[in-house]
Amino acid sequence: MILTGRQIEAAVDAAEIVIHPFDPSRMNPNSYNYTLGRQLKFAEGDLDARREVTWHSTTIGYEGYLLVPGQLYLASTAEVIGSDTYVTSLIGRSSLGRLGLFVQVTADLGHQGAVHCWTLELTVVQPLRVVPGMPLGQVSFWTTTGSVTAYEGMYGQTSSPTPFWPPSLA
DSSP states (O other), X not given: OBOOHHHHXXXXXXXXXXXXXXXXXXXXXXXXXXXXXXXXXXXXXXXXXXXXOOOEEEEOXXXXXXXOTTOOEEEEESSEEEOSSSEEEEEEOHHHHTTTEEESSSOOXXXXXXXXXXXXXXXXXXXXXXXXXXXXXXXXXXXXXXXXXXXXXXXXXXXXXOOOOOOOOO
16 A cells, blocks of 8 residues: 555654655655756667666756757666665656656666665656756655565665666576
């Protein structure tokens, strides 16, 4: 079951959910608005899922960064988010979707036990300027049933935008 905004805030107060920094004004009925961090990564040219990709990094300045169509960007949440008790789910904000920004194109489900700044997949249908600290999406928290296995994969060990690492094809 999904936690309500009041349950999320109580779980933050009880240290069952980490959202740092936490701003109570960003609470919603069933989620919390997370914001865009300052780091951005992108790759140029064709991507090949069988090979390592060269990613370029930039820091988004206060003037913002213009995202362009046809480009995949990796960013991260400004907040450290996660829980050993609940499962996270990150989605984009509908208001930004109406501007043509897609956030978390495929990887919206987090893992119980992963607490870090989350890598975000961004793509746009028309040029759109983004700025650090802008509300970018919503995170919700879900209860689990059954025995819990904490996530120990590589994506839970970093707080910077983390690109795909190709599996061994040997």
